Amino acid sequence: MPRWKKYTLICLVIAASCAWYAVFAESRSGLMVYFFDVGQGDSIFIQAENGNQILIDGGPGDAVLAELGNVLPFYDRTIDMLVLTHPDADHLNGLVEAVKRYKPKAVLETGVLHDTAQYEEWRTFLAKNKIPIAHAKAGEKFLVADGVTASVLFPFHDQEGEKPKAVNDTCIVLRMDYGETSFLFTGDIESKAERMLAILRHDAVDVDVLKVAHHGSKTSSVAEFLEAVSPETAVISVGRNNRYGHPHPEVIDRLSGLEIPVYRTDLRGTVVMRVFPDGTYVVE
Ligand SMILES: [Zn+2]
Secondary structure, eight states: OOHHHHHHHHHHHHHHHHHHHHHHHHHTSSEEEEEOOOSSSOOEEEEOTTSOEEEEOOOSSTHHHHHHHHHSOTTOOEEEEEEOSOOOHHHHHHHHHHHHHSEEEEEEEOOOOOOOHHHHHHHHHHHHTTOOEEEOOTTOEEEEETTEEEEEEEOSSOOTTOOOSOGGGGOOEEEEEETTEEEEEOTTOOHHHHHHHHHHTTTTTOOSEEEOGGGGOTTSOOHHHHHHHOOSEEEEOOOTTOTTOOSOHHHHHHHHHTTOOEEEHHHHSSEEEEEOTTSOEEEO
């Protein structure tokens, strides 16, 4: 190779590495919250500025892997904590795929009994790989990173080994705080859990950004709950033309009646929020 060509090549390689670094460094400033577009289900990925990561639910299939691949550099094969809000397929199945590819330091789940092949596979995988499991109970608090905390608001008691009649109302509800900005991740809780939270944890559920419960089903987002949460922004994770008719027009009306802007994954794809330490945030 002529000398000039060699130098050009070296310069190109250096320039490409700098560009890659710039993209990567840029992606790390502020707290990032991704409401992944995984179809009819939930999957939320949180990355703190120091690189600590949480994945809440995995959606109904393996779409979460492509979403994580878009966000994470190829060499990152760990996620600090996986959260399974409840073992329904539209939250669990993608998490079963994610746990095989990204080794978690810990799993937060409810430990309820649920009779499906995917849940069996999930539990077997966790046990075989000796992944530490915490069972969620209101009052627990996790330090995600410096200045970023996640608090369990629901369930009110440890549900390990219980066989619930209504699995939606066993969901983990997490509040996350970063500076002045707060989020509420609600899984698929329905009116019963929402009313309990609105009455018993009235102040704790008051946040800026609400992940609307149960994909905008009309059995959730009751008026008392929305008034207690009084969010500035709402996000609905929902599949295009899903067979459940989610989100229900009544829920959309309730949110617009309270003048709460709504971001939907079926209309926008993945909803990306960047939160700054001064309490401001942007939807990208
Ligand atoms: Zn669901």
